[in-house]
Amino acid sequence: MLKIENLNKSFDGVKALNDFSCVVHENEIVGLIGPNGAGKSTLFNVITGFIESDRGKIEFNGNVITKYPSHKIIKLGISRTFQDLRLIKQMPVLDNILLCFNHQQNEQIQNIIFRPKSISKVEQDNKQKALDLLRYAGIEDKANDLAGTLSYGQQKLLSIICCLAADSKLLLLDEPIAGINPEMRDKILTIISELPLKGKSVILIEHDMDFIMRICNRLIFMDTGTKVSEGIPEEVRNDPKVIEAYLE
Numbered sequence: 001m002l003k004i005e006n007l008n009k010s011f012d013g014v015k016a017l018n019d020f021s022c023v024v025h026e027n028e029i030v031g032l033i034g035p036n037g038a039g040k041s042t043l044f045n046v047i048t049g050f051i052e053s054d055r056g057k058i059e060f061n062g063n064v065i066t067k068y069p070s071h072k073i074i075k076l077g078i079s080r081t082f083q084d085l086r087l088i089k090q091m092p093v094l095d096n097i098l099l100c101f102n103h104q105q106n107e108q109i110q111n112i113i114f115r116p117k118s119i120s121k122v123e124q125d126n127k128q129k130a131l132d133l134l135r136y137a138g139i140e141d142k143a144n145d146l147a148g149t150l151s152y153g154q155q156k157l158l159s160i161i162c163c164l165a166a167d168s169k170l171l172l173l174d175e176p177i178a179g180i181n182p183e184m185r186d187k188i189l190t191i192i193s194e195l196p197l198k199g200k201s202v203i204l205i206e207h208d209m210d211f212i213m214r215i216c217n218r219l220i221f222m223d224t225g226t227k228v229s230e231g232i233p234e235e236v237r238n239d240p241k242v243i244e245a246y247l248e
């Protein structure tokens with residue numbers, strides 16, 4: 001589904017990605033781990049067109065998307081969350097989700113801002129889908145609250161729901177459980193675990209090893225922009241190179 005070949009990206013001489021290559025198959029959850037500054041979020045930024053790579057190739061379902069802008073990449077079926085969430089905090093929860101539906105986005109934005117009297121069938125359907133997603137996540141009672149009034153854990157959950165609303169084939173989740181309570185963590189674990197059953201693949205960045213070990217089919221460990229180890233979770237966790245990097 002996703003094939004990345006020899007990606008390179010430097011920031012002022014600092015190599016954030018150094019000949020990084022990997023593949024992601026259909027219906028799998030790949031864990032991307034590594035110390036702070038390893039280049040994990042940069043990889044997401046480059047895949048999703050937020051940052052242009054210096055060199056390398058990204059192929060998604062047969063399309064070379066290396067130079068594509070982010071809106072085109074979302075349309076092709078890759079969506080993401082951000083480490084810093086980036087919800088629109090002054091807007092209701094429901095509207096944050098509606099903005100993420102993957103078609104007629106211009107119309108969607110205008111409708112949300114200007115509220116025309118006749119709401120299109122598409123918008124009604126999307127509203128229903130958004131409410132269904134909120135119910136699935138167990139926060140349907142928050143639909144009309146401003147996103148900024150949700151707890152931090154609920155905001156993390158909302159950012160995943162927004163990602164689901166795009167109905168993408170590949171979801172890139174950047175630290176979806178960092179800093180949240182165990183109950184919310186379990187809820188998010190269930191939601192992510194169910195994604196392959198819905199025909200979706202995931203790359204998951206997370207520092208919590210226990211979470212990673214419970215949820216991932218495969219792990220990639222990176223350090224200073226380079227892939228150091230890759231394989232089934234047990235193998236990677238016990239790789240001496242990985243143990244050494246975590247103990248440094």
Ligand SMILES: Nc1ncnc2c1ncn2[C@@H]1O[C@H](COP(=O)(O)OP(=O)(O)OP(=O)(O)O)[C@@H](O)[C@H]1O
Pocket residue numbers: 011014015016034035036037038039040041042043083
């Ligand atoms: N937009 C940017 N401008 C300049 N330097 C950047 C930028 N984005 C990332 N970097 C640098 O690239 C390197 C990799 O950063 P990145 O955010 O990808 O790491 P990370 O693995 O996601 O770390 P963390 O676990 O702390 O989130 C770091 O040295 C970082 O300072």
Ligand SMILES: [Mg+2]
Pocket residue numbers: 040041042083
């Ligand atoms: Mg990061």
